[in-house]
Amino acid sequence: MSEIVAGRLWQASGWIDGAAPGITWLPAQFPGRLRVNAYALRDGAEWIGIDTGLPVHWDAIRDGLAPSLAGTTRRRLLNTRREQDGMANLPAMLRAFGITEAPYVGVLNPLELTGVAGAAATPRLAVDEILAVGRLRIQPLRVLLRLLATNWFFEHTTSTLFTSDSFGWITDDASADAAPQRAGFNVFGDSASTHPTLIMGAKFDWLRGIDPAPILADLDAVMDRPVLRICPGMGRVIEGADAVRAAHATLRSAITRLAAEPAARWTMPAWIKETT
Numbered sequence: 001m002s003e004i005v006a007g008r009l010w011q012a013s014g015w016i017d018g019a020a021p022g023i024t025w026l027p028a029q030f031p032g033r034l035r036v037n038a039y040a041l042r043d044g045a046e047w048i049g050i051d052t053g054l055p056v057h058w059d060a061i062r063d064g065l066a067p068s069l070a071g072t073t074r075r076r077l078l079n080t081r082r083e084q085d086g087m088a089n090l091p092a093m094l095r096a097f098g099i100t101e102a103p104y105v106g107v108l109n110p111l112e113l114t115g116v117a118g119a120a121a122t123p124r125l126a127v128d129e130i131l132a133v134g135r136l137r138i139q140p141l142r143v144l145l146r147l148l149a150t151n152w153f154f155e156h157t158t159s160t161l162f163t164s165d166s167f168g169w170i171t172d173d174a175s176a177d178a179a180p181q182r183a184g185f186n187v188f189g190d191s192a193s194t195h196p197t198l199i200m201g202a203k204f205d206w207l208r209g210i211d212p213a214p215i216l217a218d219l220d221a222v223m224d225r226p227v228l229r230i231c232p233g234m235g236r237v238i239e240g241a242d243a244v245r246a247a248h249a250t251l252r253s254a255i256t257r258l259a260a261e262p263a264a265r266w267t268m269p270a271w272i273k274e275t276t
C-alpha cells in the first residue's frame with residue numbers, strides 16, 4: 001500500500017510479469033513488471049474505491065486498502081471499466097469492506113452482477129456529473145482513447161486523473177514486495193520511449209491507420225486541466241505537473257506513430273462466418 005496524498009488518496013497493487021506468456025493485452029516480451037492498481041479516496045467518514053485489481057492479487061489489494069477504511073461509515077466503489085482488472089474483485093470488496101453503493105456511468109449497474117440486495121438504489125452518473133465524497137469532487141470523463149465502456153475520473157481537490165488502461169506503460173524493476181515507485185519526469189527519456197508505443201499498439205490496435213486528429217484533440221482537452229498526478233489502472237503513478245506534461249507528450253507521440261502505420265488486416269475466422 002502507498003499513501004499518495006496524506007489522508008486522501010491510497011494505492012494498492014499487484015504485479016504482472018511483462019515477459020510471461022499468454023498476456024494478450026501486452027506485447028510479447030514487454031520489459032519489466034507492470035503493476036495492476038486499485039485506489040481509494042476518502043474525506044472524513046466518506047470513502048470510495050476506484051477499480052478493484054485482479055483476483056490473483058486480492059490479498060495485496062485487501063491488505064493495502066484496508067488501512068484507508070478506518071473511521072469511515074459510507075463506503076462506495078467506482079469502476080473505470082467493466083473488465084476483469086477493473087471489477088473482478090467487486091464481490092470480494094463488497095464482503096470485506098462493507099461497500100453498499102457502486103455509482104456507475106452507462107447502463108449496466110455493476111452491483112446487479114453480484115446479486116446484492118438493494119442494488120437498484122445504486123446511483124447512475126452522467127458524464128461530467130460531479131460525485132461528492134465529503135469535500136472531494138469526482139468528475140466522470142468519457143474519452144475517445146478507450147476500449148468498450150471506459151471512463152476516466154478527475155478528482156478536483158487533489159488534482160488527480162484516473163485513466164483506466166491509458167498511461168499504463170511504465171514498469172518497475174523492483175521486487176514484488178517493494179513500495180510502488182512514482183514516475184518522475186526522467187522516466188520518459190529514450191530508455192522508456194518504446195514502452196507506450198508497444199503497449200498502445202497491442203491493446204489499442206485500432207489506432208493503426210486512423211486519422212489521429214480527433215483522438216489527439218480530445219486527449220488535449222482532457223489534459224487541459226490542472227492535473228498534478230495520473231493514477232492509471234496499470235503501471236506507476238505519474239507524479240507532478242512536469243511528469244504529467246511529459247507523459248501527455250509521450251502518449252501523443254505514440255498515438256501519432258501508430259496512426260502512421262498501416263491498419264492491421266483482419267480475417268474473420270471461419271466459425272464466426274458460419275455463425276453469422
